[in-house]
Amino acid sequence: MDIAGNWLVGQKSTSLKKIERDLSSGISSLSFTTEKLGKYDSTLVSMLFKCHNFCRQYGISFKIDTLPQGLRELLKLAVAVPEADSAKKIGYNTHNIVRMLGERTLGFLDSCTMYAGFIGDLTITFSKAIFGKARFRMYDLLTLMQRTGPEALPIVALISFLVGLILAFVGAIQLAKYGSEIFVADLVGIAMVREMGAIMVGVVMSGRTGAAFAAELGSMKVNEEISAFKTFGISPIEFLVYPRVLALILMFPLLTVFADVIGMLGGMAIGIGMFDIGYEQYMNRTLAALDIVQISTGIGKSLVFGAIVAVIGCQKGLSAENSSLGVGRATTASVVQSITWIIVADAIFAVAFAIFDI
Amino acid sequence: MNDASENSKGDDVFTVKNLTMAYGDYVVMRDLNFSIKRGEIFFIMGGSGCGKSTLLRHLIGLIKPSKGEIFFEGRNFTEASEDEKIEMIRKFGVLYQGGALWTSMTLAENVALPLREFTNITAREAEDIVDLKLALVGLNGFGAFYPAEISGGMCKRAGLARAIALDPKVLFFDEPSAGLDPISSHRLDELIVQLRDSMGATVIIVSHELASIFDIADRALFLNTATKTQGAIGAPKELLNSEDRAVRVFLNRGVDPLEKKENKSL
Numbered sequence: 001m002d003i004a005g006n007w008l009v010g011q012k013s014t015s016l017k018k019i020e021r022d023l024s025s026g027i028s029s030l031s032f033t034t035e036k037l038g039k040y041d042s043t044l045v046s047m048l049f050k051c052h053n054f055c056r057q058y059g060i061s062f063k064i065d066t067l068p069q070g071l072r073e074l075l076k077l078a079v080a081v082p083e084a085d086s087a088k089k090i091g092y093n094t095h096n097i098v099r100m101l102g103e104r105t106l107g108f109l110d111s112c113t114m115y116a117g118f119i120g121d122l123t124i125t126f127s128k129a130i131f132g133k134a135r136f137r138m139y140d141l142l143t144l145m146q147r148t149g150p151e152a153l154p155i156v157a158l159i160s161f162l163v164g165l166i167l168a169f170v171g172a173i174q175l176a177k178y179g180s181e182i183f184v185a186d187l188v189g190i191a192m193v194r195e196m197g198a199i200m201v202g203v204v205m206s207g208r209t210g211a212a213f214a215a216e217l218g219s220m221k222v223n224e225e226i227s228a229f230k231t232f233g234i235s236p237i238e239f240l241v242y243p244r245v246l247a248l249i250l251m252f253p254l255l256t257v258f259a260d261v262i263g264m265l266g267g268m269a270i271g272i273g274m275f276d277i278g279y280e281q282y283m284n285r286t287l288a289a290l291d292i293v294q295i296s297t298g299i300g301k302s303l304v305f306g307a308i309v310a311v312i313g314c315q316k317g318l319s320a321e322n323s324s325l326g327v328g329r330a331t332t333a334s335v336v337q338s339i340t341w342i343i344v345a346d347a348i349f350a351v352a353f354a355i356f357d358i
Numbered sequence: 359m360n361d362a363s364e365n366s367k368g369d370d371v372f373t374v375k376n377l378t379m380a381y382g383d384y385v386v387m388r389d390l391n392f393s394i395k396r397g398e399i400f401f402i403m404g405g406s407g408c409g410k411s412t413l414l415r416h417l418i419g420l421i422k423p424s425k426g427e428i429f430f431e432g433r434n435f436t437e438a439s440e441d442e443k444i445e446m447i448r449k450f451g452v453l454y455q456g457g458a459l460w461t462s463m464t465l466a467e468n469v470a471l472p473l474r475e476f477t478n479i480t481a482r483e484a485e486d487i488v489d490l491k492l493a494l495v496g497l498n499g500f501g502a503f504y505p506a507e508i509s510g511g512m513c514k515r516a517g518l519a520r521a522i523a524l525d526p527k528v529l530f531f532d533e534p535s536a537g538l539d540p541i542s543s544h545r546l547d548e549l550i551v552q553l554r555d556s557m558g559a560t561v562i563i564v565s566h567e568l569a570s571i572f573d574i575a576d577r578a579l580f581l582n583t584a585t586k587t588q589g590a591i592g593a594p595k596e597l598l599n600s601e602d603r604a605v606r607v608f609l610n611r612g613v614d615p616l617e618k619k620e621n622k623s624l
Contacts, residue, residue, distance in 0.1 A: 224458035
């Protein structure tokens with residue numbers, strides 16, 4: 001083969017297809033002449049490397065002794081370690097829909113088993129804790145309660161105030177058509193207490209705290225801090241997950257009551273400010289609309305939502321892959337799944353409440 | 359530190375029988391058979407990615423063998439119940455590659471945690487022990503620092519202080535000299551020998567640092583990536599001229615002393 005001219009990145013050169021066609025036409029050895037070779041860079045080395053691979057494939061002897069010294073050395077280096085078979089990853093064809101469906105189904109089943117195991121471990125820990133045998137630091141629990149409770153108040157206040165405001169605005173405009181704006185107090189009160197308070201706290205906390213749990217535990221896993229707990233015989237579920245779940249279960253009802261009140265204030269702002277309802281009138285209407293059953297449905301739900309956010313956040317963190325990409329994925333998955341499961345749980349509650357007429 | 363009955367030097371602390379390590383279907387190493395003697399400094403060496411750290415994780419019980427068994431002090435570690443396993447694990451101290459300090463706690467709290475959890479000493483006594491352990495690794499006075507506030511080498515030493523908090527019978531090191539400058543690395547080696555001598559512990563080190571291997575290893579085990587099983591085992595100086603070519607090449611940095619240099623062609 002005669003190599004001539006300049007071989008530089010970005011310049012047109014002989015196509016590899018043509019070379020392969022020539023090589024497969026039954027020659028027994030390949031050598032080179034390079035008298036007319038000009039400047040060259042990795043483009044040429046890469047072409048020669050490909051030629052070497054073709055030659056090996058077709059059983060042609062590949063002679064490099066006429067090549068310039070630098071090229072010879074680079075080629076020797078490139079072929080010194082043969083391509084490893086195990087290095088070829090079996091990539092799966094994303095266009096194959098049956099295969100994709102299978103992979104996804106198996107993945108879903110795996111994650112079900114993982115959650116079942118995780119919730120099982122957690123249940124054992126909770127029952128241990130009842131007898132005072134769970135191994136965790138009270139200091140951690142209190143810090144977590146501070147972080148997930150009082151520190152979340154501003155954002156919860158903002159969101160629930162706006163939700164109350166929106167509910168009142170949309171509702172009052174419709175009610176005004178029938179001259180019954182005053183019922184906006186009922187609407188906002190019942191909607192906040194039964195549904196929106198708990199759901200909004202759930203959504204805000206899954207983005208704020210669930211994601212933080214996933215990222216925290218995920219990075220701890222990457223840093224081998226989780227392994228360090230295990231090698232001291234300390235269960236990460238007891239030491240890390242239990243206080244987090246407990247903190248959220250304790251804080252969620254309080255945050256929900258707070259969100260309910262602020263949401264109603266938002267409704268009141270619209271009622272009083274835009275529809276000329278008196279303060280006392282609005283208050284009386286609200287109090288008349290609410291009863292203890294309605295308030296406790298919202299609080300009951302919030303306990304479940306708290307558990308959902310904490311369990312998913314911690315589980316995603318502990319099962320994160322060992323890389324920064326893995327931690328990012330775990331965080332995203334934790335937020336998406338928490339919100340999904342909060343809505344699903346809320347739907348189940350709605351059906352159950354309808355059946356039992358609550 | 360050691361029970362009188364278990365103090366006899368030279369008996370086997372770990373015995374590994376027909377161990378196969380795998381991640382799912384991918385076999386990392388198969389048919390590992392070796393034992394580690396009490397009081398020795400034992401190196402697990404091999405090229406990058408050969409499964410050294412995986413073997414360490416099997417020995418400390420973080421991964422279950424896909425085949426074969428591991429015995430610790432004559433008891434079956436692989437088949438042990440959760441409670442028995444935890445009882446055995448408490449005799450281990452592990453120094454992870456980056457130190458693996460718990461980042462939300464100060465160095466003193468890191469060292470104190472195992473003491474508080476597993477002994478019934480008072481807070482005052484725990485504090486004294488923490489001071490001693492930090493001083494042993496040269497971090498006297500750094501107790502109030504958080505891991506993020508100190509250098510990587512210091513994190514490693516603090517990790518060692520935590521690993522020796524409960525006076526372990528077996529000390530594991532995962533790549534102790536990785537990321538350390540030659541002087542710190544040498545100091546850490548000396549520290550390992552001193553700790554072994556003073557605490558009577560068995561030391562198991564995963565490393566490919568030849569200087570450390572020749573300096574402090576009593577025996578070393580070579581894991582061969584090509585054959586996916588164990589190569590030679592023995593004192594490093596003897597392994598230099600071992601019959602196992604792979605270990606000779608490894609210990610001589612890619613050159614086989616028993617082979618004449620020949621002209622390689624493609």
